[in-house]
Amino acid sequence: MARHRGTARLAPPAWLTESLRPRAAPVPWAAVARASVSLAAPLAVGTATGRPGYGALVSMGALSGVIGDTADAYRMRVFNIAVPQLFGALGLLLGARVHGAGWTAVAALTAIALVSGMISSIGAVASVSGLLLLLNTVVGAGLPLPSPWWLPPALLLLGGGVVLALTLLAWPLRGGVPERAVVAGSYRAVADLLEAAGTPGYEATRRALTQSLDQSYDLLLARRARRHGRSPTLVRLLAQLNALIPVVEGAAAAHVRPPGLGPLPPAYPAAVRALADAVENGHPGHPPPELPTPAGPSTRALEEAIGHAAAVVREPEPDPYAHDDRLGRPAGLGPRARRAVRALLLSGASWRYGLRLALCIGLAQVLVSVIAVPRSYWVSLTVTFVLKPDFGSVFSRAVLRALGTAAGLLLAVPVLAEVPHGWWDVPVMAALATLIPALSAKGYAFQTAAITPVILLLSDLLNHQGFHLVLPRLYDSLIGCGIALLAGYLLWPESWHTRIGDRLADAVQDTASYVSLAFTTAPGRDEPARARYRRRLYRDLSAVRGEFQRALTEPPPVGARAQAWWPLVIAVERIVDTTTATRVRVEHGAPAPTTAEVAAVTRELAGLAEALRTGEAPEPAPDVLGPHCALARLHHEVHAARSVAFG
Known part of the structure; x- marks a missing residue:
């Protein structure tokens, strides 16, 4: 018994084990292939032309593109990759201008951290843009870059262009497929909800449906906001998605039916799955199966809702001004831009996060300016990653960053110690790059472990320190995590009073x-x-x-x-x-x-x-x-x- 109590006391805390548990996610094989090619090909070209440093900068831009490629629809992927790349190039340019400038660099990086933090609070694309703005400013201020001044940003943009080109290769053949697939996925999630009605698994299934509907509406409405006028394809998909809402409401009613009625007949979820196939294939397909005679208000509501959804799915030309567009038309670019500016300038959360990030970056730069820390840019890089607002808890991120960096350094040790520079860098980078999309979906620590050896290899191609990079990078990461914990977590009351x-x-x-x-x-x-x-x-x-x-x-x-x-x-x-x-x-x-x-x-x-x-x-x-x-x-x-x- 005493041994059992001692073991329990030595067990890691629940918050840490929860953070380290890998999330269940399929391997995105297409993204794995793109990452491998887009990061390794520039190194091959740079090696062949005798300019490995140029190849490293192109690969660095490709790395940013791989991290930012998180959307489904092709039009959104263009936006999600291209806009952050422009901010990243601007950051590299600004950082290079203050390289070796002493306290001027400290002031510049602190100011850019404030702007980056405030930008990051606007939305998902703005968050990645703010991240790359600050990260590349830190890299430009910390690494010697080739001349002339315009060349490093241009090479960085070229790397993002490589990722974008590889991403869009299938657009002519698969245009519109992601949108149809996500709406069809919502239909299948509703079918699962109907099967779970009246069972203990209903609530978990309903939460999964909520996530699916959020993803579908976000995808379709974001696309439509960028289109002038109304696209018939988008109107059709929105009408099909809106027609699903009464079915969801009917499922809620079926869940609270009297227990004596038993589960819903399988014809109801089967009918919704047949509609899902029709949505995904883009044509009406076979009529859905006949539904049984309603046995009360709940099944009567379901019969009407599924019948309405079937009529909308099979409708050849939906009315572009139908009242069924339940979420209304999204605001145009002008109103949305004005709202974003107001959120940036007037939001207390925006200023708090910007000031928190600026304080931590300023402290990091002051520390490495006073104490001789070789290649000190890694300290500020660590602070930036740990304090990114939508990665989760600052405290757990600091711990996970340290653990992930340590794991990544273990991967980097044999590479930096044994692999000679030259053509061997190409297959090694091709192999390491595959880990980034494969592990990023598993959790923050896993993403850090995958990115760390890639950044170390690219840094080594620019400053040629080899194996001597490993221990300084670990120390720098621990210093950065400590600064984030102290100045970005412990000193802020909201950290303790959530x-x-x-x-x-x-x-x-x-x-x-x-x-x-x-x-x-x-x-x-x-x-x-x-x-x-x-x-x-x-x-x-x-x-x-x-x-x-x-x-x-x-x-x-x-x-x-x-x-x-x-x-x-x-x-x-x-x-x-x-x-x-x-x-x-x-x-x-x-x-x-x-x-x-x-x-x-x-x-x-x-x-x-x-x-x-x-x-x-x-x-x-x-x-x-x-x-x-x-x-x-x-x-x-x-x-x-x-x-x-x-x-």
């Missing part, structure tokens, strides 16, 4: 508004508005779930608080599901709730939201709802959420 409680309270308050909206309008009225609100609410809950998952990787007290409140996130999701299901059942024959019943549930949710903000248990609400009222199940879920939060 806002997960406020985020959850906002979600509960929005849920109260959704309950009011769902039951204060007549059946058939304002359906697009309710659909938009429900989609936004599910998206917000998905973001809250992600925030909690990041908080779970923090050490106590943040991680412990997130773990204690984690069941409440699930309880709020159940409330939203039950609200949707009850509304659908009311629209198809079930008794409607009274205004007093709706007001009672809304008050309870608003009280719970306020209690989450203040930390004080809400006053017990009078139980005005009987066991047979229309909102009895919803009332039960709200009481369950309150019990989870305050006992």
Whole structure:
């Protein structure tokens, strides 16, 4: 027994083991092949022409392109690769201008870190752009680059162009395929949800569906925002995706059917899968199978929703101005640009992150300016990677960065010690590059371990230090992680007092508004508005779930608080599901709730939201709802959420 207690005390903490657990993800073979060719081919050309340093700069640009190639649709991939490359080239140019400039370089890098951090808070592409702006500024300030001044940025852009060209090779043959595939994937996720209705696996399946719908809408609406006018293909896909929403609502209603009715007949998910095949193939295909006679409000709602979806999928020319576009038209480039600028200049989160990053970069540059650290740019590179805002917890990233760098150095040791420069660099780079896309999807530590030997090999081609790079890079990484932990984590109160409680309270308050909206309008009225609100609410809950998952990787007290409140996130999701299901059942024959019943549930949710903000248990609400009222199940879920939060 004593040995068992000793073993438990020696076990690594849960936040670390959770962070180190590799995520289940398929190997992206096409991305693996592109990474291998785009990073190795420039080295081959540079070696053949006697300019290995030029080849290394082109490969460095290709590395940035490989990291940024995270989209599905080809038009978005052009945007996701090209825009960050321009920022990266600008960073390299600015860094080269202050190379060896002493305290001027410290001031310049600190200012650019502030701008980079603020840019990174706007969105995904801006985040990568801000990252490359700062990273390449650090590289340009720390490494001697060839002349003239325009050549290194041009070579960097050429590397990104290589990745872009390889990415777009299949566009003429596969244009539109990713968009159809992602919408078809949402249909199949709904079919899975119908199979899980009434079973314990329903909630996990519904969360997977939420992610699928978010991905589909993001992909289609981002594409449409860049198109002048309306594309018939995009209108068709959006109409097909919007037609899926009533099926999702019907699935929620089927999940709360009386237990005696058993699971849904398999014809329902089979019909949705047949529609998924039609969407993916781009033609109507065979008619979906016949559905059984409805046995109540839930199956009646499902029959109508699947029939409507089948009509939309088989419709040859959807109306470009159909009311079925439930999310509305996206804003044009002008309004979106103005919103981005306002977010950049007025957002407190933008300034906080920018100042945090600037402080850490400034400290790193001051440290390496005062203390003789060889090739000190690696310290600032480490700080930049650790403090990237959308990689997760700063604390766990610092630990994972150190572990990943150590693993990457183990890979780099035999390469730098035994492999001679020249043509041997080409197959070695081809092999190392395959690890980047293969391991990046597994987690941050795995991505760091894959990128580290590639950057070391490229750095060695520029400064020719060989095996002597290994230990200094490990020390530099540990110094950078220490700076990020001290100045980027411990000195900021928000690191210790996470806002997960406020985020959850906002979600509960929005849920109260959704309950009011769902039951204060007549059946058939304002359906697009309710659909938009429900989609936004599910998206917000998905973001809250992600925030909690990041908080779970923090050490106590943040991680412990997130773990204690984690069941409440699930309880709020159940409330939203039950609200949707009850509304659908009311629209198809079930008794409607009274205004007093709706007001009672809304008050309870608003009280719970306020209690989450203040930390004080809400006053017990009078139980005005009987066991047979229309909102009895919803009332039960709200009481369950309150019990989870305050006992």
